[in-house]
Amino acid sequence: MNEYFNKAVYPIDALPCALRDFADSVVASTQSTYDMVVPVMLATMSAAVQGVVDVRTPYGTKLPTSLFVSVIAKSGDRKSSVLNRMTLGFEEFEKGNLKEISLPGWPAQEALGGHQFLIEEATEKGVIDIFKEGAKSVFYSLDEGALLFKNLDIPNLCKRFNGDTIRNVSRTNGVVFLHDRRTALCMLTQDVTFERFMKKKGELLVESGLMPRMLISQASIQNGPIGGFPGFKFHKNSDDHKFHQRIRELMVVYAKSLRIVNYNRQEIYLDDEAANLWGHYSNNVDILLMKYPEWNDIRAFMRRSSEQVIRVAGVLQYFIDAGEKIQVWAVRAAISIVQWHMLEAKRIFGEESLELTSFRLAKKMYEYMLRRSQKIGSEYIGKSEVLRYAPSELRSADALDLAINQLAACGKISIVSYGRKTYLKLNEINHFLSLQNGVLANW
Numbered sequence: 001m002n003e004y005f006n007k008a009v010y011p012i013d014a015l016p017c018a019l020r021d022f023a024d025s026v027v028a029s030t031q032s033t034y035d036m037v038v039p040v041m042l043a044t045m046s047a048a049v050q051g052v053v054d055v056r057t058p059y060g061t062k063l064p065t066s067l068f069v070s071v072i073a074k075s076g077d078r079k080s081s082v083l084n085r086m087t088l089g090f091e092e093f094e095k096g097n098l099k100e101i102s103l104p105g106w107p108a109q110e111a112l113g114g115h116q117f118l119i120e121e122a123t124e125k126g127v128i129d130i131f132k133e134g135a136k137s138v139f140y141s142l143d144e145g146a147l148l149f150k151n152l153d154i155p156n157l158c159k160r161f162n163g164d165t166i167r168n169v170s171r172t173n174g175v176v177f178l179h180d181r182r183t184a185l186c187m188l189t190q191d192v193t194f195e196r197f198m199k200k201k202g203e204l205l206v207e208s209g210l211m212p213r214m215l216i217s218q219a220s221i222q223n224g225p226i227g228g229f230p231g232f233k234f235h236k237n238s239d240d241h242k243f244h245q246r247i248r249e250l251m252v253v254y255a256k257s258l259r260i261v262n263y264n265r266q267e268i269y270l271d272d273e274a275a276n277l278w279g280h281y282s283n284n285v286d287i288l289l290m291k292y293p294e295w296n297d298i299r300a301f302m303r304r305s306s307e308q309v310i311r312v313a314g315v316l317q318y319f320i321d322a323g324e325k326i327q328v329w330a331v332r333a334a335i336s337i338v339q340w341h342m343l344e345a346k347r348i349f350g351e352e353s354l355e356l357t358s359f360r361l362a363k364k365m366y367e368y369m370l371r372r373s374q375k376i377g378s379e380y381i382g383k384s385e386v387l388r389y390a391p392s393e394l395r396s397a398d399a400l401d402l403a404i405n406q407l408a409a410c411g412k413i414s415i416v417s418y419g420r421k422t423y424l425k426l427n428e429i430n431h432f433l434s435l436q437n438g439v440l441a442n443w
Contacts, residue, residue, distance in 0.1 A: 036219035043186035051137035051254035089247030362406035
């Protein structure tokens with residue numbers, strides 16, 4: 001991880017008022033953060049929208065409105081609480097409790113049927129069985145992403161994102177074709193689990209295209225409750241928010257569509273102003289990759305970002321104001337959101353420059369030397385001792401030389417040779433290094 005690439009503030013001001021209000025209420029009720037709540041909210045919205053509408057791109061191709069979201073957080077950071085606040089309407093659909101709204105004086109409507117919609121742990125065969133039984137849309141809602149990693153099927157997940165036809169071959173049923181199935185994904189993962197898995201299969205996840213299909217976020221820790229300024233108000237009980245009613249409305253439309261043979265989803269498209277703004281963003285991505293090589297280490301994410309903008313815009317538009325056109329406000333909001341997630345991808349997957357690596361290793365080395373000096377009362381330490389006992393990242397000759405050269409160049413240490421041995425001497429033992437805005441202070 002490029003840990004010195006500054007984390008940006010989530011663009012919550014880009015959200016429509018109703019969604020901002022719901023995000024505020026969930027953040028407050030769970031004491032979580034926007035960079036966890038909003039991505040989960042977007043995935044939930046896409047799961048509701050994907051069953052009833054697709055997006056027609058300016059190039060004439062059709063895209064699902066499905067979103068794949070991955071949120072990394074520490075244990076105890078309310079991952080389950082946040083996800084549970086989002087899925088009430090889906091649970092009612094699964095129980096078959098959803099009904100069409102009746103007009104006053106009209107007979108009450110019968111409950112619509114449902115099927116398993118929320119997938120918490122399932123093999124590829126299990127998911128296909130759900131689709132075979134008639135489901136057209138499902139939502140991987142995993143509050144512990146290790147469950148997905150356990151049964152990870154990278155090629156098929158990529159196909160689910162694309163909305164490709166499922167071709168299943170079995171001994172008993174032969175070849176089965178499943179068309180127009182939709183899958184949204186929200187994967188919440190502990191940081192330790194994510195790092196362990198990335199060490200084993202990280203390169204495969206990125207190169208296969210699965211990770212670049214995701215809007216990724218490493219959730220920060222909330223420092224204090226929101227709403228601490230005059231005039232701040234939000235919907236206090238997130239469980240009875242209009243957000244859930246909109247989920248129910250969309251799931252009712254989806255449930256009714258299951259009764260129709262050869263049902264075709266509605267297609268929405270960008271209006272002229274929205275298409276122009278999207279085209280401008282797409283061109284800027286190409287220019288950025290051409291002129292600034294440092295962004296090429298997340299090239300796969302960047303190349304997907306234009307498609308992500310269309311998907312997010314379609315979800316925002318249809319969830320807030322259903323119609324056949326995606327308006328410019330939705331594209332503008334989607335661009336802000338996707339740009340933030342690209343910065344997160346850069347921060348998490350981007351390669352660290354040699355300069356930043358030197359600073360980071362030097363900081364770690366200096367802190368180790370200070371601790372040791374305070375413990376034993378000597379400002380000298382042998383280089384061979386550092387290689388044996390320093391933090392693991394410094395126990396290679398190349399890394400240690402980077403740290404030593406950086407510290408020596410800044411006058412923090414002196415290099416002393418005594419016979420065949422090399423010693424390092426602290427020059428200033430009363431000053432700690434600090435890092436501000438990616439630059440080591442007081443150097």
